[in-house]
Amino acid sequence: MTLRLLVIGAALAAATSAVAAPRGLTIEDLASMDRVGSPVLSPDASRVVYTVRGTNLEKNRGITQLWMIDLRAAKPVPQQLTSHEASSLDPEWSASGDAIYFLSSRSGTSQVWRLPAGGGEAVKVTDLPLDVDSFHVSPKGDRLAVTMAVFRDCADLACTKKRNDEKAAGKATGKLYDQMFVRHWDTWADGKRNVLYSVPLGAGTAASAVSLSGTLDGDITSKPFGDRTEYTFSPDGQRIVFAVRVAGKSESWSTNFDLYEVPAAGGAAPRNLTADNPAWDTKPQFSPDGKTLAYLAMKRPGFEADRFHMILQDVATGKKRVLAEDWDRSIADYRWRPDGKALLANADDTGNHRLFSLDAASGKVTALTDKGYVAEFDAKRDTVVMAQNSLHDGAQLYKLAGTKATQLTHANRERLAGVKMGEYEQFSFAGANGDTVYGYVMKPWNAEPGKKYPVAFLVHGGPQGSFGNSWSYRWNPQVYAGAGYATVFIDFHGSTGYGQAFTDSISGDWGGKPLEDLKKGLAAAGQKYPWLDTSNACALGASYGGYMMNWIEGNWSDGFKCIVNHDGVFDQRGMAYSTEELWFTEWENGGTYYANPEGYEKFNPVHHVTKWKTPMLVIQGDLDFRIPTAQALGTFTALQRQGIKSKLLVFPDENHWVLKPANSIQWHHTVIGWLDEHLKK
Numbered sequence: 318m319t320l321r322l323l324v325i326g327a328a329l330a331a332a333t334s335a336v337a338a339p340r341g342l343t344i345e346d347l348a349s350m351d352r353v354g355s356p357v358l359s360p361d362a363s364r365v366v367y368t369v370r371g372t373n374l375e376k377n378r379g380i381t382q383l384w385m386i387d388l389r390a391a392k393p394v395p396q397q398l399t400s401h402e403a404s405s406l407d408p409e410w411s412a413s414g415d416a417i418y419f420l421s422s423r424s425g426t427s428q429v430w431r432l433p434a435g436g437g438e439a440v441k442v443t444d445l446p447l448d449v450d451s452f453h454v455s456p457k458g459d460r461l462a463v464t465m466a467v468f469r470d471c472a473d474l475a476c477t478k479k480r481n482d483e484k485a486a487g488k489a490t491g492k493l494y495d496q497m498f499v500r501h502w503d504t505w506a507d508g509k510r511n512v513l514y515s516v517p518l519g520a521g522t523a524a525s526a527v528s529l530s531g532t533l534d535g536d537i538t539s540k541p542f543g544d545r546t547e548y549t550f551s552p553d554g555q556r557i558v559f560a561v562r563v564a565g566k567s568e569s570w571s572t573n574f575d576l577y578e579v580p581a582a583g584g585a586a587p588r589n590l591t592a593d594n595p596a597w598d599t600k601p602q603f604s605p606d607g608k609t610l611a612y613l614a615m616k617r618p619g620f621e622a623d624r625f626h627m628i629l630q631d632v633a634t635g636k637k638r639v640l641a642e643d644w645d646r647s648i649a650d651y652r653w654r655p656d657g658k659a660l661l662a663n664a665d666d667t668g669n670h671r672l673f674s675l676d677a678a679s680g681k682v683t684a685l686t687d688k689g690y691v692a693e694f695d696a697k698r699d700t701v702v703m704a705q706n707s708l709h710d711g712a713q714l715y716k717l718a719g720t721k722a723t724q725l726t727h728a729n730r731e732r733l734a735g736v737k738m739g740e741y742e743q744f745s746f747a748g749a750n751g752d753t754v755y756g757y758v759m760k761p762w763n764a765e766p767g768k769k770y771p772v773a774f775l776v777h778g779g780p781q782g783s784f785g786n787s788w789s790y791r792w793n794p795q796v797y798a799g800a801g802y803a804t805v806f807i808d809f810h811g812s813t814g815y816g817q818a819f820t821d822s823i824s825g826d827w828g829g830k831p832l833e834d835l836k837k838g839l840a841a842a843g844q845k846y847p848w849l850d851t852s853n854a855c856a857l858g859a860s861y862g863g864y865m866m867n868w869i870e871g872n873w874s875d876g877f878k879c880i881v882n883h884d885g886v887f888d889q890r891g892m893a894y895s896t897e898e899l900w901f902t903e904w905e906n907g908g909t910y911y912a913n914p915e916g917y918e919k920f921n922p923v924h925h926v927t928k929w930k931t932p933m934l935v936i937q938g939d940l941d942f943r944i945p946t947a948q949a950l951g952t953f954t955a956l957q958r959q960g961i962k963s964k965l966l967v968f969p970d971e972n973h974w975v976l977k978p979a980n981s982i983q984w985h986h987t988v989i990g991w992l993d994e995h996l997k998k
Contacts, residue, residue: 339737341762341799344985346736347790348372348978351728352379353712354693354704355407359414362700363389364434366398366408366417367714369728377979380404383419383432386725388700388716395726398432399439405430407451407545412458418442420449429461429521443521446478450511451538451545454518457554460581461516462529464538464545466509469531474523477509497569501897502541503940503972511536513548513559515583527583535561539574546600546650550581551607557581558590558601558610570899572597572619576612590630596623600650604657608632609677611640611660613648619900620824622781624817627651627662627675641680645816651675652696661701663691665814668743668755668785672703672717685720690787706788708741708759708795737762739798743786746841749810749830752819756807756838757784758846759794763801769850771996773797774839774877775806778860780823780831783812791974791981792859800989802996803849805842809834824905827861828868828920835865836873855992859883860944860973864922867952870933871925879995881988883936884944884973887951889917895945926955932962934991936984938971964991 352370359365365388370381381404386393399405403423410417417432424441427448432439443449445465452463467477484507492499498506513530530537537559538547548559562574574597577587590610591598597615604611610630615623624647627640640660649670651662660675670690674683686705692712694703701717702725711729715722741759748754761770775792777784784792784806794804808815810830811823823831843851856877858866863885869876886892893902893910903909907916918924933956937949949965956963966987968980975984 338735339762340735341801342733342736342738342793342795343799344796344982344989346733346799347793347796347985348982349374350711350732350790352790353714353726353728356693356695356702356704356714357408357410358695358697358700358702359410359434360412360697361414362697363387363414365695365702365714365725366410367704367726368406368408369397370404372978374978377977379978381406383408383417385417385434386714388702388725393725409452409454410434411454412456418452418454418461420452422448429463442518443516445516445521445526446474446523447481453545453548453550455550455554455581456552458518459554460518461521462548462550462557462581463514463516463526464511464548465514467512467531468508469510469512469534474526496566497899498897500942502942503938504541504942510534510564511538511540511543513537513557515557515581529557529579529581529583530559530561530577530587532586533561533577534564535568536564537561549601549603551603552605553607555581558603558612559587560599560601560612569897570619570903572615572621572900574599576601576610590635596620597625598628602651602653603632604653604677605655606657609657611651611653613651620904621898621901622779622813622820623647624820625649627660629677640677641675641682644675644680644682646673647813647817647820650693652694654696655698661685661694661696663694665783665785667814668757668783668808669814670783670785670787685717686722687720688786690785708757708786708788709738711788736799738795739804740764741786741794744842744845746838748834748837752810754807754809754834754838755815756805756842757786757794758842758849759798759804760848761801761803762795762798764803764848769848769853770801770803771850771992772839772854773802773804773992774835774854774856775804776835776856776858776862776865777806777808777812778858778862779813780811780827780861780864781813781820782861783808783814785814796985797989797992800992802992803846805839805849805851807835807838809838825907825916826920827864827905828872831865832868832872835869836876839876853878853996855879855881855996857881857883857988858885860885863944866933867922868920868925870931871922871928874928874930877931879991880931880933881936881991882933882949882952884938884941885935885948885952886922886944887948887955888923889921890914890923891947891951892944893917895947897942923951923955926959929955929959929961932995934964934966934988936966936987937968938973938975939967939969940972943973 355368366385370379383398383405406420408419429442430439447465450464514526576590579587595618601612613625614628617623630637646664648662672686672691689707704712706712714725739759745755863882866882907913935953953965
């Protein structure tokens with residue numbers, strides 16, 4: 318009876334929302350949307366398991382559950398597999414396809430669990446004294462590879478557990494360091510390393526865990542955003558290859574990750590497979606027959622935005638070759654085709670993030686998708702399933718046959734039934750050096766012919782990134798369209814997806830070509846689209862985009878009626894000596910500050926504060942160690958001391974991003990309110 322009432326209630330809600338008056342997307346809509354991701358096909362490709370992250374606004378957090386779709390059904394229908402108040406993450410099928418493994422902290426700590434694919438209760442597979450951060454199941458089903466954070470001078474896991482407990486109970490809070498990193502992203506170093514372990518299935522206890530990487534002073538997976546794509550089993554389950562950056566005292570200015578091979582059961586020291594490359598090597602994957610090891614590699618040490626090439630290594634001989642060398646795109650992720658004849662890879666491409674097929678023999682590249690952003694994907698037998706989003710919708714699952722995509726999920730359809738999205742279009746213009754530069758424009762949701770609309774001019778971070786045809790939960794143009802604003806966003810020199818030379822061109826030129834592109838791009842958009850009121854505009858940006866807000870203040874001071882600066886660089890000298898990933902500032906500015914101060918000072922916003930006059934909203938996460946709080950305080954001081962209208966919004970519990978739902982809602986309302994104050998008088 319209860320289920321029947323729920324079904325009737327859902328139908329009534331859907332019918333009601335279907336006839337609701339159209340409205341624009343609100344931040345409350347955005348914050349409460351379900352987020353689809355992590356598709357993983359069963360070994361026989363008959364089913365796909367995936368995750369859906371819902372948001373509990375009352376508890377101010379997201380909760381992720383597992384769902385499954387039977388692809389054999391005439392009309393595949395999503396089925397929810399888990400419903401625990403603790404999240405269920407990182408699903409992975411057993412080799413036989415009879416069970417799904419996943420991570421969950423439902424027992425109090427993060428452990429690996431096993432759920433029968435045909436239904437039933439989940440069973441805990443590991444009972445380790447520490448949190449399991451990631452895992453893989455051996456293709457033979459006999460063991461797990463897991464990563465955990467441990468003190469490397471401890472002889473066993475119990476030692477790390479004991480030391481953790483003692484630290485938590487201790488009264489002294491001082492931290493003593495003798496090398497960097499002392500802090501990274503949003504966390505102070507605590508002396509632990511992420512270590513890779515082998516755990517026999519059926520045991521899963523501390524006594525059975527064998528360290529595979531403990532002799533190496535590095536993190537597997539890497540901090541802060543490494544994941545289980547950084548290690549893999551061989552198809553026979555006998556070996557594991559993993560990526561690690563050996564730390565030492567140079568870790569904070571090194572991008573030298575290497576691949577190491579080790580027996581899956583342990584018992585031998587890891588063997589370096591990529592010692593010949595002093596740059597970044599990562600994401601190893603064996604071909605289905607185990608004869609070829611694929612991985613991604615950069616060529617230039619110290620440059621985190623270098624192109625990731627596809628490398629194929631013959632396992633027997635060690636011979637390596639670059640696949641698709643002439644394809645000028647940087648691969649984000651990839652999968653082998655089950656027949657081993659090709660690989661699927663996704664990459665930024667001219668304002669989209671597309672899925673491609675790379676022939677393993679010839680390197681021929683074939684595009685499988687066109688518009689939109691393919692975030693995650695999987696391939697088994699002749700089936701490909703992908704999670705794809707766009708400027709119009711959050712991620713949905715699609716089944717891909719050749720280049721034809723069939724939509725499998727319709728998350729948020731009822732929730733957003735009354736929402737009308739803003740229409741958008743890509744355009745191009747002649748930017749700096751006469752190069753073709755691309756951007757997007759988006760209309761307000763309720764745009765009317767013949768009317769002009771105030772402009773939110775969004776500038777992306779990175780700086781080697783892209784504001785393209787994708788859905789974001791932090792910088793989403795549809796939120797501005799929903800508030801009645803037109804938006805313009807430009808992929809200036811330095812953006813990704815337009816060839817490596819275009820990406821390289823921003824290094825050492827932060828305030829040069831990018832500013833010229835932004836000026837020309839806004840002018841070109843205003844000329845092409847008469848509904849843009851470019852004389853009534855506000856500029857907004859975060860990270861490098863925040864730097865650009867400070868640069869615009871002193872170098873394009875008549876361009877905007879207001880500015881929003883989130884976590885932006887104010888003083889390059891201060892940034893050089895306080896940020897954590899030194900390789901970034903040193904590459905971008907041509908060395909260390911003490912060796913090349915001119916490189917930092919050439920485009921330093923601090924030198925132009927006397928020309929500032931535009932009202933600015935400054936926003937900062939106090940846990941942001943990438944661009945520390947002092948940068949925001951410097952910006953706000955420069956504004957306030959000169960009597961320039963300004964506000965400062967600080968989040969004590971956020972890092973470089975604003976992630977907590979309530980904080981995100983506050984962020985957006987504050988930003989939209991700032992625009993309303995200056996553009997809708």
